[in-house]
Structures are given as C-alpha cells and as structure tokens.
Amino acid sequence: MMLKPELTIAQTIGERPVYHMNDLSKITGSRATAYRILSRLREAGFAEHVREGHFTLRSSLFQPFNLWQNLLPSLQALKQARFFGLSYNENDVRLARQVLKGMVTLDYRAYEITQLQSPHLFFIYVDNPDQAANMLKECKFSEGTKGRVVIIPRTGEFGSEIQRVYLDCIAYGGRSLLDAIAIEILHNEDLDHNIRGTFKAEDVLKVREELVAQSRTRSHQDS
C-alpha cells in the first residue's frame, strides 16, 4: 500500500480524543472528500470508526509524512489485532507466554527494554494468527474486545527487534509514544538514524526525568 501526501491534510485537525465527520469535512472542504480521506486513513490503520459518524485517530498520524511508510507494517498488523481473555488479569499474560511462540512487542517488550511504564496489553507477533487463536481457545481463552492478550500477524520487516518495537510504539501512539522516546534515549545506537519519530519537547523532558528518577530509585533500593 502506498500512502499519498494528500492524506496529510488530516494532520491539521489536531489531536483530540474523538472526531466527528463534520470536523473532517470542515478541513477537506466537502463531505465527499472527507469520506474518501477517512476511508484511506482507516485502510492504512490510522483511523478507527467509533460510532455514528465518530472516529478516533492514532497519534502516529501526526508524525511526519516521510515516516508513514515505515509505520505502515505496524499499523497494518495492529489493524488485524485479535484480543483474548481468560481471567482478564496478569495471569492471562503468564499463560499466553507459555502457550504462544512469537515476538513480543509494545507494552511488555517496551517495559523489558526501558522499565518506563507498567505494561497493560500483551502484544505478540505470530506467524499464523488462526493457529495461535486456536491454541488460546484450547486453554479456555475467549476472543473479544477486552482481553489483555493480543495476537498480531507478522507483517513487514523484522531485521532489528529494537527498531521494530520502536516503530510499533510510534505507530500505536498514545502512551506508547513515551516508550518510543525511552527506547531512543536508551538504545540510540541500535536504531536506524534515518528512521526517527518526532516527539514533543515536553514528552521528551518527561521521559528523561522519569528515567533519571528511576535510576535513582534503583540505587536507593540497592543502598
């Protein structure tokens, strides 16, 4: 899939919790164009329908256009995410780790790498989502929208694990942006210097402070 620069018009809408079609129409100038743009954004994985003309946008939409193509595999994988739950708590993650084989990304992997934010959802890339889903169902997991175990299909480049987790965090957006910043600070040398996200100064400062505070807490606990 190729993303066209005309879609960047949606960036002028600004970051908000939810949008209505009317918000997009005001920017595009016509309702027809708004529907066309939204349809492309949904196809790419940037936008998600909520209800009755409302939709949400991932914060990754507000990354520079030249990064979009690098985010596309992550966005496409996230679009096909399937959620599973059994006890709907940390036990589900422990069990899923034993049952599933694949590459862990986002919350849990970012936490292992950075220790910045407590994890919530267990995202794991699998080669065969149907097979993985059946394995979970055999362990009495139910598929729905609220589970904490999330299987996503392997899509795109997996050459460097850190690089992929970094791009996944930017693509997912929201709180994961803080993970991406922490990865960039802690693993700068492992990342491709030509493929970098753009972050707000206040978020970078927050992450820097958190990481320093964290190392102090650790040394405090050690002493």
Add this chain to the structure above:
Amino acid sequence: MSPNLEQEAIKIADELGRVVFIGAIAVNHYSNYRTTKDIDLAIAAPLDEQKLVRLGYTRWSESKGGSWLSPRGIKVDFYTRDVGRIPVTWILDHAVQVKLGKKKEIRVICLEGLILAKHRAGRTTDIADLRQLLTHRGGNIDWNLMAEIAEALEIPELLKISKAFAP
C-alpha cells in the same frame, strides 16, 4: 496499579495526611492502565517544605518542574493551587476514598475532576488516558458535579466525547 506504587501511595498518605492522588494512581483506580512511576499529589497550600525535609523528602534539583523525591526515591509532584484550572480546595473537598489492601485507605481525585483535568491538558498521553477513562467509566460521570468545575462550552464537548466512547 503496581504493588510498589500502591505501597508508596500508602506511605505518602501516612506521612503527609490530607493529600489527594491525582495522576497515575487516580487513573488506575478508575481503570487499570499503563503508568509511569511518578506520583502527583494535590495538597492544601502552602506546601510545608520544612515538614517535607524533616520527613526525608528532598528537592530534586535536576527537575524542571520543581519535583521532590520521596524518602524511597520516588518522584513526587505537588499541586497546591490548581490542577488544570480546577482549584485544589475543590479537589480536596470532592476526593474519593479508596481502600488499598485490608486496612489502608488513600484519597484520589473524583472521576469528574480527573476527566476534566485530562481533557484540558490535551497532551497525547492525556488523550490516551481520557479515552481509556471514558470507555470504562464514561457512564459513571456525575454531570451536575462536572458542571461545578467545567466551563459552559466544555460540558457539551465532554458529553459528545463520552457518548462516542460509551459501551
């Protein structure tokens, strides 16, 4: 909420008395979600810095925002005037009691205050928190209470957002 953060919240409440937790601890009370390991507190002005020092708190000179470190080394930010233009006195008066463990209790900002503060902050992470809160707790908002702190134009906006995320 992680057990460590919970323990830290209990210790801080024991040490400082009438405080209200407003950040990650509050978000996690209303909906289990991702948090960093810092603590945000509303406390009546003026902040008694001498008492903090006596209790083992230290000013964190490297912080841009005048943060403190608790005696256990956890970063703590104190709000004494307002949180997102919501007066701290209102936050203290409308705080919600939360049981942690068997006997311990702490106080967190009420849902309406938290939602409005997140809405006004409007940063990427606040928007993510707001979506999470409204998806899981949107139906519990007391709109009369919200009207005490929100501006006239904010109420329809918040109603619209809350309706969009209602299950």
